[in-house]
Amino acid sequence: MAYALSPNLTVFLAISVVVILIFLTILLVIVMPKFKFIQRLIDKLNLVTRENLSGLRVVRAYNTQIVQANKTKAVAEETMHRNVFVQRIFNSIWPVLGLIMQLTTAMLYYVAVSQGIISVGSAFEPGDISAIVQYASQALMNFMFITMILTMIPRAAVSARRIMDVIDADIIIEDPKNPLPVENVVGRIEFDNVTFKYPDADEAVLSNISLVANPGEVTAFIGSTGSGKSTLINLIPRFYDPTEGRVLLDGVDIREFRQDDYLKYIGYVPQKGNLFKGTIASNIAFGQETIDMDIVKKSAEIAQATNFIEELDKAYDAPITQGGTNVSGGQRQRLSIARALAKEPKIYIFDDSFSALDYQTDLKLRTALRQHVDATIILVAQRINSIKNADKIVVLDKGLIAGIGTHEELMKTSQVYKEIAESQLSQEELLR
Ligand SMILES: Nc1ncnc2c1ncn2[C@@H]1O[C@H](COP(=O)(O)OP(=O)(O)O)[C@@H](O)[C@H]1O
Ligand SMILES: [Mg+2]
Known part of the structure; x- marks a missing residue:
């Protein structure tokens, strides 16, 4: 619809969409592997914690509280740093997308005025440019929502895969299709x-x-x-x-x-x-x-x-x-x-x-x-x-x-x- 009103301005919309897509791709490429890594760290954290709790008496008897605490601390700190890193990237998403959106709007007005698309006496009504800006913001808004979902997918995917690993594990001991009855057992x-x-x-x-x-x-x-x-x-x-x-x-x-x-x-x-x-x-x-x-x-x-x-x-x-x-x-x-x-x-x-x-x-x-x-x-x-x-x-x-x-x-x-x-x-x- 924007294209019907002004092909020229539509190019700007297209450019900002492409910029957003590139930004998201880079983000996912960086963040996806980090999630797997974080998941492994959480595993490790659970492991040391469980080990320390169940082996509490041995830890005390061997006076290794500080050593064990430091082990836990090292894993906990690494988990924290990785999480902070990923959260920083995530928190940059909204401002960056917002910036791209506002810049696009500003550019649309600027180009419209400077190229004389809207000027006194032109067939292009000021209302039309507002309409284009409205369309643009709606389109970009939807991209922002898609991004939000996309950023949740990697996290969910990593978790889902691990659940599926457990569910999909083969049962190694199977019952036969046509079992024989167990009768008159002697016990040999x-x-x-x-x-x-x-x-x-x-x-x-x-x-x-x-x-x-x-x-x-x-x-x-x-x-x-x-x-x-x-x-x-x-x-x-x-x-x-x-x-x-x-x-x-x-x-x-x-x-x-x-x-x-x-x-x-x-x-x-x-x-x-x-x-x-x-x-x-x-x-x-x-x-x-x-x-x-x-x-x-x-x-x-x-x-x-x-x-x-x-x-x-x-x-x-x-x-x-x-x-x-x-x-x-x-x-x-x-x-x-x-x-x-x-x-x-x-x-x-x-x-x-x-x-x-x-x-x-x-x-x-x-x-x-x-x-x-x-x-x-x-x-x-x-x-x-x-x-x-x-x-x-x-x-x-x-x-x-x-x-x-x-x-x-x-x-x-x-x-x-x-x-x-x-x-x-x-x-x-x-x-x-
Ligand atoms: N769940 C397991 N997975 C892999 N190897 C195992 C497992 N359980 C025992 N083993 C190995 O099998 C061997 C025999 O163990 P086991 O039958 O427990 O011996 P025993 O009861 O005579 O002490 C050992 O070398 C042990 O390391
Ligand atoms: Mg044994």
């Missing part, structure tokens, strides 16, 4: 030539593992730290699937089952007992629809937890704080063991779950397990004493099986086992 667990590599890792953590854990028996794993014990038993509840080979329940690949159906039969006790906010009873009956106090009490008894529970004011109704920080490490471990027992599973997995128990309690617990539990028991232990009586001991060494057998057999056949045993047991205990 078999590893059939299992090799496992962590996603993104170069080397296999487990290689060619074949073994059987029978129902009614205790199958124990021993080996140095990092030999792959936890990794191996974590394949049973399908925290990961084997890279090669199969894990079988009663002869069927566990990937043939729906996880819901299958996991009902697994009682898992992690290395570090995790408790949830609630009561002692709610933690023991965790995952059950109703809290059956008979089962809760019986489980606590086998787990050797009765003594300390009954000393508490409210006994089974005693509160557990978030993360179970109001009970000791050994108590937490016994409660996680009771939790697995209350589920009455067919297969028990204890990942070094007896390590925080004194030897007496460890022994009582193992004896009680043998008496009351008829299931497949798979356990990892550090102490030879905890596994000496196991029906089958598997020695792991750097992800390979270095021997399978009973204590007596392994003492003769496995050098690795003999070394571990000799380093732990006194001579007479060995002979016993």
Whole structure:
């Protein structure tokens, strides 16, 4: 419309639009990468803050408050400087755009008058020039709004991409399309030539593992730290699937089952007992629809937890704080063991779950397990004493099986086992 009134003046409008566009492009090119950088700094700031808060006691015990504070300060300051830089650029947008707009208006009047477009007697009415200025300001106003939106896009884009990364992450453990029913479970667990590599890792953590854990028996794993014990038993509840080979329940690949159906039969006790906010009873009956106090009490008894529970004011109704920080490490471990027992599973997995128990309690617990539990028991232990009586001991060494057998057999056949045993047991205990 402006062009119809005056092609000459329209050129000025076009020029200012182009100037604005160039200005915006430069801005986005400068600002976009900065946003990603700032996002990374915010991550880092969160990380150090979280680390400091959760490791508060270690920080204090090692008297590293100042060092840690300085680390946090360095990240915080960098985040601040980057943000200030970006905000300065952003804050320059309105004045610059305003300036361009006002200059354009002034130029329009100037050119109109100096070129005689409006003069006494010309066909061009003063009203027309006002109209052009109005059009110009409306057009430029809209460019300013577009700019505002454009400046928000990079920030939103960076955040959105990170959310999408999480949403789009592949589910690595999938249920089969045509699952087999899990029925009449006997509880025989078999590893059939299992090799496992962590996603993104170069080397296999487990290689060619074949073994059987029978129902009614205790199958124990021993080996140095990092030999792959936890990794191996974590394949049973399908925290990961084997890279090669199969894990079988009663002869069927566990990937043939729906996880819901299958996991009902697994009682898992992690290395570090995790408790949830609630009561002692709610933690023991965790995952059950109703809290059956008979089962809760019986489980606590086998787990050797009765003594300390009954000393508490409210006994089974005693509160557990978030993360179970109001009970000791050994108590937490016994409660996680009771939790697995209350589920009455067919297969028990204890990942070094007896390590925080004194030897007496460890022994009582193992004896009680043998008496009351008829299931497949798979356990990892550090102490030879905890596994000496196991029906089958598997020695792991750097992800390979270095021997399978009973204590007596392994003492003769496995050098690795003999070394571990000799380093732990006194001579007479060995002979016993
Ligand atoms: N989530 C993981 N990602 C990558 N590597 C891991 C992971 N967990 C353990 N590992 C590696 O696998 C090896 C075996 O670890 P793990 O099974 O925990 O040993 P163990 O329980 O016998 O001490 C170690 O070398 C460890 O660094
Ligand atoms: Mg481990």
